[in-house]
Amino acid sequence: MRVTSRLLGRIRGGVHPPGNKDFSADAAIRELAAPSTIIIPMHQHIGAPCTPRVKKGDEVYVGTVIGDSDSYVSAPVHSSVSGVVIQVAPQAHPTGGEVLAVLIDNDGEYLGDPSLAVPGPWEDMEADEIRQGVRDAGMVGLGGAAFPTHVKLSPPREHPIDTVILNGAECEPFLTSDYRLMLEQPEAVLEGLRIIMRAAGAARGIVAIEDNKPQALKVMAMANRGGGIEVTPVATRYPQGAEKVLIASLLGREVPSGGLPMHVGVVVNNAGTAHAIARYFSTGMPLVERVVTVTGSVVREPSNLMVRIGTSFSAAIEACGWFTEPPGKVLMGGPMMGLAQYTLDVPVIKGTSGILALSRGETEYSIPSEPVCIRCGRCVDACPMGLIPTYLASYAYSEKWDAAARLNIEDCFECGCCTYSCPTKNPLVQLIKTGKKELARRKKRLESQASKVAASGREGEGGNG
Amino acid sequence: MDNNLIVSTSPHIRDPINTRRIMCQVIAALAPVTIYALVIHGLPALWVLLASIAGALLGEFVMEKGRRMPVTLDDCSALLTGLLLALTLPPLLPWWIAGVGGLMATILGKQIFGGIGHNLFNPALVGRAVVFVSWPAYFAAGYAKSAAIGIANTATHKSIEAAVDIVNGASPLAAMKTIYDGAAKAPQGLFGSSYYRPLLFSNPWGCLGEVSAILLVLGGVYLVVTRVIDWRIPVVYLGTVVCLTAVSGRDPLFYTLAGGLLIGAIFMATDYTTSPLARRGKIVYGVGLGVVTWLLRGWSNNPEGVMFAILFMNALVPLIDRYILPRRYGQVKKAEEVAQA
Ligand code: SF4
Ligand code: SF4
Numbered sequence: 001m002r003v004t005s006r007l008l009g010r011i012r013g014g015v016h017p018p019g020n021k022d023f024s025a026d027a028a029i030r031e032l033a034a035p036s037t038i039i040i041p042m043h044q045h046i047g048a049p050c051t052p053r054v055k056k057g058d059e060v061y062v063g064t065v066i067g068d069s070d071s072y073v074s075a076p077v078h079s080s081v082s083g084v085v086i087q088v089a090p091q092a093h094p095t096g097g098e099v100l101a102v103l104i105d106n107d108g109e110y111l112g113d114p115s116l117a118v119p120g121p122w123e124d125m126e127a128d129e130i131r132q133g134v135r136d137a138g139m140v141g142l143g144g145a146a147f148p149t150h151v152k153l154s155p156p157r158e159h160p161i162d163t164v165i166l167n168g169a170e171c172e173p174f175l176t177s178d179y180r181l182m183l184e185q186p187e188a189v190l191e192g193l194r195i196i197m198r199a200a201g202a203a204r205g206i207v208a209i210e211d212n213k214p215q216a217l218k219v220m221a222m223a224n225r226g227g228g229i230e231v232t233p234v235a236t237r238y239p240q241g242a243e244k245v246l247i248a249s250l251l252g253r254e255v256p257s258g259g260l261p262m263h264v265g266v267v268v269n270n271a272g273t274a275h276a277i278a279r280y281f282s283t284g285m286p287l288v289e290r291v292v293t294v295t296g297s298v299v300r301e302p303s304n305l306m307v308r309i310g311t312s313f314s315a316a317i318e319a320c321g322w323f324t325e326p327p328g329k330v331l332m333g334g335p336m337m338g339l340a341q342y343t344l345d346v347p348v349i350k351g352t353s354g355i356l357a358l359s360r361g362e363t364e365y366s367i368p369s370e371p372v373c374i375r376c377g378r379c380v381d382a383c384p385m386g387l388i389p390t391y392l393a394s395y396a397y398s399e400k401w402d403a404a405a406r407l408n409i410e411d412c413f414e415c416g417c418c419t420y421s422c423p424t425k426n427p428l429v430q431l432i433k434t435g436k437k438e439l440a441r442r443k444k445r446l447e448s449q450a451s452k453v454a455a456s457g458r459e460g461e462g463g464n465g
Numbered sequence: 466m467d468n469n470l471i472v473s474t475s476p477h478i479r480d481p482i483n484t485r486r487i488m489c490q491v492i493a494a495l496a497p498v499t500i501y502a503l504v505i506h507g508l509p510a511l512w513v514l515l516a517s518i519a520g521a522l523l524g525e526f527v528m529e530k531g532r533r534m535p536v537t538l539d540d541c542s543a544l545l546t547g548l549l550l551a552l553t554l555p556p557l558l559p560w561w562i563a564g565v566g567g568l569m570a571t572i573l574g575k576q577i578f579g580g581i582g583h584n585l586f587n588p589a590l591v592g593r594a595v596v597f598v599s600w601p602a603y604f605a606a607g608y609a610k611s612a613a614i615g616i617a618n619t620a621t622h623k624s625i626e627a628a629v630d631i632v633n634g635a636s637p638l639a640a641m642k643t644i645y646d647g648a649a650k651a652p653q654g655l656f657g658s659s660y661y662r663p664l665l666f667s668n669p670w671g672c673l674g675e676v677s678a679i680l681l682v683l684g685g686v687y688l689v690v691t692r693v694i695d696w697r698i699p700v701v702y703l704g705t706v707v708c709l710t711a712v713s714g715r716d717p718l719f720y721t722l723a724g725g726l727l728i729g730a731i732f733m734a735t736d737y738t739t740s741p742l743a744r745r746g747k748i749v750y751g752v753g754l755g756v757v758t759w760l761l762r763g764w765s766n767n768p769e770g771v772m773f774a775i776l777f778m779n780a781l782v783p784l785i786d787r788y789i790l791p792r793r794y795g796q797v798k799k800a801e802e803v804a805q806a
Contacts, residue, residue, distance in 0.1 A: 017478055173478070244794060254795045329471045335478040342472045358478075363471055365479040374484055374582045376737040377695065381744065386793040388742060408793060416476030423482045424582075430474050 013384035014237040014245070015417045017173050017336065019212060023302035024176045024295045029184055031306045032319050034106050038081050038310035039091050039347040040066060041101040045140040046147045047073035052102055058085045061113035063286050066102045075138045075148040075350075079113075080288035080308035081106040094313070094332045094346040095339055101347070104310070118284040122195050127153075130199040137286040138350070139277055143167060143178075143241070143270035144333050146351035149277070152269070153199040155262040161200040165250060166193045168209040168216065168271040169234060169241030172334025175354045177291040178271040180304045182209070182216040185275060186223035188282075192274025193229060195281055200267045205229040207271075208246055212236040238336055239415040243268045245384050257411050272353070292348055294320045296357035298327045307348050313355055314344040328363035331356040336416045365425060372424050379418035379428055385411045389418035393428040396435030401442065404435045412436065484581075488541035490693045494684035495548060495732065501680055502552070502673040505617045510673055512560035514551040520567020521547030521592070528576035542581055546570050549589035549732060552674030553725060553772070554596065558603045566592040586779045587739045590772050597772065605639075617669040617676075625659055628652040636670050637663075637723045638768035645715055657719030664722035674728040678721075685731035694735040697747040698754075702730040705755020713763060726758065729771035739779045746782075746789040753778050 043049035050067030060066060060079040068076040083105045090098040119125070119133045135150035155161050166189070170178045182189055190207075197205050207224075209217050211233040221231045234240055234249050244255045246268060253264040261268050276287050288309055295302040300321030307316055313330070317323070331338030332352055348355075379389040388407060395404040409432060418428040503510050525543035529536045538544075547567045554563055570592025578584040597604055629640045629652050637660050643651040663669075665678050674681070688694045703721055710717040721727070734740060734754055741750050754774050761770025 015480070017480075248794065257793070257795045259795070326469060329473075329477060331477060336476045338475055338477060340470070340472040340474070340477065342470055363477065372582055374737050375740075375742055376487070377742045377744075377747075378482075380742050380791060381695075383791075384794065386791040386796070388790065390742065407790075411793060411795070414475075420476050420478065421480050421482075423480075423484050423487055425479060425483070429476070433474070 012386070013382050013417060014239060015382050015420050016236075017238055017420060019236070020173045020295075021176050021179070021212075023174065023297070023299075024293050024304055025179060027176075027180075027303045029177075029180050029291055029304045029306055032308070032311065032316060034081050034308040034311055035315040036106050036108075037086070038079075038083075038104045038106055038308065039101050039312065040077055040079065040104065040310040041091065041093050041099045041347065041349060042067045042077060043093070043099045044077060044146060044309075044349040044351065045075050046145065047071060047075070047151075049100070050074060050077055052088050052100065054085050054088070054102060056085055056087055059083075060085060060104060061111050062288060063113040063116045063284075066104075073148055073151055075135065075140050075150070076286075077309075078138055078286045078288050079104055080310050082109050082111040083107040092343055092346050094341060094349060094352065112285070116284045116286075119281055122198065122281045125198075127199050127201060130195060133280065134199065134277060137277070137280040139273060139280070139287055140350050141270055142272035142276060142290055142350060142353065144337065144351050144353050146349075149269065149273060152262075152267050153196065155200065155267070159262045160265060161202045161262060161267050162265045163204040163206065163251065163267075164193060164197045164200055164202045165246055165266060165268045166196075166205065166207040166271055166274055167241050167243075167246060167268050168207055168213075168220070169246060170213075170271075171210060171236070171238045171241040172336055172338075172353075173238070174295050174356050175293050175334050176295070177293045177304055177353055179213055179216050180293075181275050181291055182213075182271055183219050186220050188278040189271050189275045190220070190224055190227060190229060191282075192276070192278035193269075195277050196267065196269055196274060202267065206250055207231045208234045208250055210234055210236040210240055239384060239417065242384065242413060242415060244413065257408065287350060290348070290350065290352065292316060292352055293354035293356075295354060296327070296359075297362065298323045298325050298357050298359045300324050307352075309350060310347045312344065313341065313346055313348065316348060316355055317344065317357070323357060325359065327357035328360035329358045331358070336420065337414070373426060374424055376423060378421040378423065379426075382417040382421040383412075384415060384417065385413065387412060389428045389432065390426070392435060393418075393426060393431035396431040396438075399438075401435070401439055405439055409435050409439065484540045484542065487693055488545045490691060491688065491732065492541065492545055492548060494687045494693075495552065495674075498674055498677060498680040498684060498728075499548065499552065502556070502676045505667065505669055505676050506556035506673065510556040513554050513556060513558050513563040513673065514548070516560040516564035517551035517554065517567040517592075518544060518547030520564040520569075521550065521571045521588075522567075524568040524571035525576065528572055529580070532576070534580065537581065540581070543571050543575075546575070546588045546592070550592045552728060553589065553593045553672050553733075555603050555672050558596070558600070562596055562600055562603070566596040568592075569595040582738050584738055585782075586776055587733055587736050590733060590776055590779075593772055594776060605635075617663070617667040619667075621659075621662055622667075622669070625655065625663065628655045628659075636768065637668070637719075638762070641716075641719065641723070642762075642768040657716030657723075660719055660723065664719075671723075672725065675723075675725065678727050681727040681731055685727075688731070688735075694731075695744065695747055697744055698735050698740060698751045699730040701748050701751025702734055702754045702758075703727075705752050706758055709755060709759040713759075715763075720762070724762075724769050725771040729775055730754070733771075733775050734778075739782060741782055741785045741789065743786070743789065743791045745791060746785045749785055749789050750778055750782065753781065 048069045048071030050069045054066045061082045064079045065076050066079050086105050087103040091101040093099040131150045139149035140146040193205050292307045303320045330341045373390045392409045416429045521543045550570050570588045574588030574591030575584045689696045707717040710720045757774035758770045
């Protein structure tokens with residue numbers, strides 16, 4: 001047993017919101033029967049959206065590719081049920097707006113696609129083959145960010161990976177899906193980590209779990225007996241599970257501003273992702289379902305459900321006894337970074353780690369009409385990136401873009417600690433987000449102007465010649 | 466029911482902390498020393514206290530009404546300003562002067578800058594500076610005569626008072642200054658250590674808030690433990706004064722306990738709006754405060770130095786906040802890369 005006892009992970013910044021894991025922490029994962037209609041959006045990841053590979057009337061099976069893209073940063077989407085395609089049309093999407101989606105009439109048979117095959121034992125596969133398998137399986141980060149996993153596993157030659165961190169921190173309050181997976185299927189999670197290590201060419205593997213989950217630490221350490229992987233507790237503190245924070249906590253390395261974990265030789269993957277990868281390599285079944293925590297004080301029976309991608313939020317909530325009172329907000333994800341939904345007809349997608357319903361009372365916090373800052377310094381102390389959120393927000397508010405850029409506004413990864421901690425309830429991260437968007441827009445415009453200038457310059461040369 | 470769902474951007478929860486609660490915690494931390502001051506100094510102190518608070522509340526109210534701003538008396542910040550001011554005033558000050566101080570504190574110290582969060586100088590100290598400059602005599606001498614009750618009138622107290630009578634019942638700092646300066650008319654047989662016990666537990670020779678160092682420290686510990694204030698400013702400030710005083714051959718413990726240093730370091734220098742935002746800046750600020758206090762106490766005509774030290778450093782806070790930034794995540798790495806490239 002190798003639980004590293006040194007309590008690394010004293011991160012700077014961060015906040016301690018109430019954990020609220022008790023609602024669902026003891027609820028074993030149960031299978032949710034898929035509803036009769038399934039909605040599978042073509043865009044469930046960071047990167048290029050997929051184009052549909054099926055049309056109305058096509059027959060599909062569990063695991064059939066129904067959307068794919070030629071772009072490198074993208075991941076195919078698969079049908080999660082067997083049945084017939086009813087429609088290919090834009091549908092409400094949990095990340096906002098409408099996105100092209102494939103609607104499938106579920107025949108309730110769950111027949112696997114005949115073309116699916118178990119990939120060879122991964123121990124015998126080359127890194128390239130593993131990466132291809134990971135891509136074919138449609139793997140993306142299941143912690144919520146949904147970055148295509150095969151891209152993460154393909155570091156350029158000049159950035160060799162020495163360490164893979166398995167992120168079991170689950171620092172967002174309320175969510176327990178990774179926790180349940182680690183408790184119930186620790187072997188599969190560890191197997192997934194080993195596959196990722198092989199694909200990334202890393203010798204060292206670390207499982208990081210917040211120290212408020214001693215049970216998970218114990219079970220994972222037991223499962224790992226003699227396995228050579230480090231199971232390490234990290235301090236319970238939001239946003240401990242953010243990649244950059246976790247890397248600093250565990251290894252003392254800091255990802256350079258604007259860089260990626262691979263630039264310091266690290267790949268971070270979520271525990272749920274590792275589990276899904278292990279399942280793919282043992283069964284050949286791509287990513288068609290995931291664990292979703294349905295929770296909150298107004299959910300009658302908070303649960304951890306194994307949900308087929310494309311199941312509507314309302315079906316998942318119904319399986320938990322619906323609400324005890326009308327909720328004030330329903331979020332996809334946790335309360336710190338989750339996305340508020342205006343309808344429950346949106347589908348569960350690959351990045352849906354939880355569905356959280358907050359009561360009206362819990363959503364009542366006053367937001368001032370004009371930001372007042374009493375300069376208490378709480379937001380500065382809370383920022384894990386070492387930024388000065390109050391200045392960034394006020395520069396964004398008064399549209400001083402250059403000043404905001406000078407104070408590195410683009411380093412903000414929108415964890416929300418600043419807004420959470422502010423006694424005057426300033427919408428800091430909200431303002432910072434607008435500032436980041438505006439700066440990105442300006443940068444793009446400048447670049448396009450520059451390229452136009454360059455192009456016209458070349459034309460001019462040509463004319464002269 | 467779908468239409469009733471609230472849609473807003475993350476985060477969706479907030480720390481329950483708010484301005485009013487913070488102010489009330491500071492007031493609670495000051496409550497013991499305030500009550501004890503009333504016990505020791507009696508009725509005159511009560512008038513000073515009430516007038517100072519009334520002045521501060523009135524100033525805030527009138528200015529906010531005049532500027533057609535929402536009235537923010539309910540955030541308790543003006544109340545705290547009035548209380549802090551009172552604690553830095555001598556008990557025998559006529560009540561109306563305390564009232565003027567209170568008015569000046571919120572009008573001149575806070576509202577003309579634009580209200581909470583916008584002022585450059587600590588409002589309570591602005592009020593005190595106005596009173597101090599306009600009616601200096603009340604600060605110079607005569608505290609001892611107010612020591613009416615037993616706990617602040619023991620054999621120790623009597624022997625000290627007998628010794629300092631030669632300098633007209635000067636405050637502890639003033640009395641010791643004559644000794645350190647080698648003045649012709651200096652009290653005999655008096656040491657910094659003679660003052661330890663009175664300063665810690667029952668000091669009648671000073672402003673309201675100077676009655677007991679131990680109660681101030683307890684209040685400070687409460688504020689640090691509940692994370693209302695950061696420990697850096699008081700600890701670095703006091704540490705700097707202790708080191709410099711010791712190096713210059715004076716009694717560091719006496720210099721820490723005497724005068725307005727403790728109340729200044731714990732309750733005034735830590736005022737949010739007028740102190741640096743970031744932890745690193747707070748350390749720089751604390752060192753600056755210590756140095757200026759030490760210089761003023763040692764080499765100015767005034768035995769005190771805390772008020773002007775804090776006001777002086779307040780003026781430097783924008784500069785500190787501009788140049789002493791927190792270390793950014795990934796900052797060092799970036800510099801290395803640049804160096805390599
Ligand atoms: S500024 Fe950005 S990174 Fe810093 S606390 Fe706020 S949201 Fe988090
Ligand atoms: S937490 Fe709020 S009040 Fe405090 S410094 Fe930041 S913005 Fe200002």
